[in-house]
Amino acid sequence: MDISRCIACGQPVKDHWLERCEDLYLCTPYVVDYGVCEGCRLVQQVPIPCDTRTFYPESYPMHHERSWFFSLARRVMIRRVYFEPKESAAGAVLMDFGCGDGSYLESIRDDVGEIIGFEPVSEQAERVRERLGCKVYNSIGEAEGDLKERVDVITAHFVVEHLTDLHLVFGFWSRILKDGGIVHIAVPNIRSWEARKFRKHWHGLDAPRHISFPEGDSLSILAKSHGFRLADSRYGIFPNTWAGSLATVLAGRYRHSLFLAFMPLCYLLSCLFPNSTTVFTLIKNARFSLEGSRHE
Numbered sequence: 001m002d003i004s005r006c007i008a009c010g011q012p013v014k015d016h017w018l019e020r021c022e023d024l025y026l027c028t029p030y031v032v033d034y035g036v037c038e039g040c041r042l043v044q045q046v047p048i049p050c051d052t053r054t055f056y057p058e059s060y061p062m063h064h065e066r067s068w069f070f071s072l073a074r075r076v077m078i079r080r081v082y083f084e085p086k087e088s089a090a091g092a093v094l095m096d097f098g099c100g101d102g103s104y105l106e107s108i109r110d111d112v113g114e115i116i117g118f119e120p121v122s123e124q125a126e127r128v129r130e131r132l133g134c135k136v137y138n139s140i141g142e143a144e145g146d147l148k149e150r151v152d153v154i155t156a157h158f159v160v161e162h163l164t165d166l167h168l169v170f171g172f173w174s175r176i177l178k179d180g181g182i183v184h185i186a187v188p189n190i191r192s193w194e195a196r197k198f199r200k201h202w203h204g205l206d207a208p209r210h211i212s213f214p215e216g217d218s219l220s221i222l223a224k225s226h227g228f229r230l231a232d233s234r235y236g237i238f239p240n241t242w243a244g245s246l247a248t249v250l251a252g253r254y255r256h257s258l259f260l261a262f263m264p265l266c267y268l269l270s271c272l273f274p275n276s277t278t279v280f281t282l283i284k285n286a287r288f289s290l291e292g293s294r295h296e
């Protein structure tokens with residue numbers, strides 16, 4: 001792969017958008033640069049790393065079962081960012097792509113027909129499989145063989161920004177979804193007020209783990225390339241990036257105690273400036289929109 005090309009549209013990427021970004025969250029030794037695509041304006045790392053496994057130390061929080069406090073906070077404060085199954089989803093097959101510790105799947109398991117996890121780290125996939133008793137894939141090839149056009153809903157909460165090969169994953173999603181199936185994507189908004197103000201200290205940047213920030217033209221290109229229609233995009237209230245950013249600015253690096261202390265204030269801030277996260281809904285098979293059917 002040409003390392004100076006956009007991973008969404010293939011156009012050249014102009015570097016120097018944000019340079020020398022250190023890992024202020026987990027303190028791994030990596031320092032990365034971000035550039036912006038001259039075509040679709042995607043912000044992405046330059047160069048795109050070949051192997052990201054060492055960016056995720058054993059302490060990576062998403063690979064551990066979350067506390068009751070986190071689960072409660074997610075239910076109460078950030079629920080508008082996560083996919084909430086409606087009554088009509090009672091029989092749906094739902095895959096959570098990048099399911100982490102499986103707590104989202106656990107929270108909606110009674111609201112859908114079947115839950116399926118996807119988690120690339122095999123040990124993590126095994127842990128979730130044992131805990132929830134559902135299928136958890138860690139290989140695209142294996143999942144595609146079992147699930148071709150069987151899935152109704154794919155959720156990808158704060159996952160897309162970690163991917164080095166966006167087309168590989170969007171193509172996979174398209175092949176396992178039924179016609180009319182939906183993809184629900186939540187991604188930190190690199191154009192938000194807080195991202196512009198905090199810059200390298202913005203918690204949503206999460207260098208080196210966040211590779212790119214699809215939105216606008218780049219997300220539309222990815223959707224169209226794989227047979228999706230971009231049905232909806234909206235902002236979601238997400239106080240975590242506010243709280244994490246303030247904690248990082250104050251201490252020079254992320255401190256969880258400060259993050260928790262800032263959380264009540266940051267919930268109010270995120271309601272006042274509710275654009276730190278963007279939520280996209282894609283629908284497979286654009287013909288449906290031309291025929292006037294509604295799937296939103």
Ligand SMILES: [Zn+2]
Nearest residue numbers: 006009037040
């Ligand atoms: Zn591009």
